[in-house]
Amino acid sequence: MTVNEGWDSFKTNRWINFDTIPSSSSQNRPAPRAPEIEVNRKTPDSPSNRANRPRTLSDRGNEILDNHELVSSLYAWNWSELRENYPEKGIQNPSIYCYAISCVQLLSHVPAIVRILQDHQCQDTACLCCNWKKNFLQSHGHAGTINWFREAFKKDRKFNQGRQEDAHDALLAILGKLDKISVQSNPRLKGRKVADDLFGYSIRNEVQCPGCKNKHVYYEHNTVMTVRMLRKDPSGKSHSIKELMQALFTESKIFGYNCSKCKKKSDAPVKPTLLRAPQILLMHISRFSFDGWGKKISRPVTLNETLDVTSMATAGASTVYKLCGAVIHGGTTLDYGHYWCVARSRKREEQFVTLNDSSVSQHTNPRDALQSYIVLYRRREHLANVGNEKSMI
Ligand SMILES: [Zn+2]
Ligand SMILES: [Zn+2]
Structure with a gap:
């Protein structure tokens, strides 16, 4: 099979052109970023295409951004790039599977994932992707089934104990399996980490030694961004998801930081910024309280319809992003109660x-959110005909 097979019907040429666009082409070169002090830079062994580029970040930082730009040509980002689109449909819940159903519904509202499922086929009767497609997306009943989820995870005791599990755990498990299956079955994705390509983000942390002022930079990568509930506002005001996210990017201190230059130990300030904004922003709100086992913090969090992360980004x-869906939990602990999904x-x-x-x-229901x-959240440019200020519900 050639990579272009069956792609004639696509409304964009992004997929078709993939093999002809080298990663060093001008289309893929990052736009110039604001000057920044370069810190702890190793001796550059950069390819020649890097030579003319403005020196704005460490080499490691530029590598992260280069890979990210390549990703944008590899996947479907909007519904018009799919072979077919599907009507909204429910999934029958035989007992305790709302935690899995809500995640499958949410991820079925990501064009890149639906496209991967459309392209996938294999011989494994317990395959997560084959069954997701056959027993949900393409099924003809008014609702799909979910038994296949348990089948796909039959070796994972966690999802086979006959009780409700945490939706965040299910989400991570699904993404892990999707990663393996899609890479095995799709030659275009050979060597890629699909979950990282779609949801991966990078944080650049800059630490400054208070003694000698030497700066040290380190990077963190992840796919699902965990944000924490903030302390209750004395005025009773609800926090927004943007405020929860901003808290991740506020300056804090590393206690007992060992400076590699002056060799002194001190409490050093660290400033995190979002170096690589994800193509699709997937956030998990940690609602566990630390003062008791299994307790849930039920305080409301408002969901911004439009989320601009400029203030958190490296070099601005x-x-x-536009809000595209959420898994909602109703109940007092995360292992009980009920999960459902709202989605664009x-x-x-x-x-x-x-x-x-x-x-x-x-x-x-506005209360759901x-x-x-x-x-x-999906990038605003990936959505068609969606106004800026329209409220979610
Ligand atoms: Zn399969
Ligand atoms: Zn120092």
């Missing part, structure tokens, strides 16, 4: 739908 790079409709992106087990509602547990 602008990325604007695949066929009518200006509208949100509620997907609660087998039921589909064209209306969403306040109890979100996992939140999904």
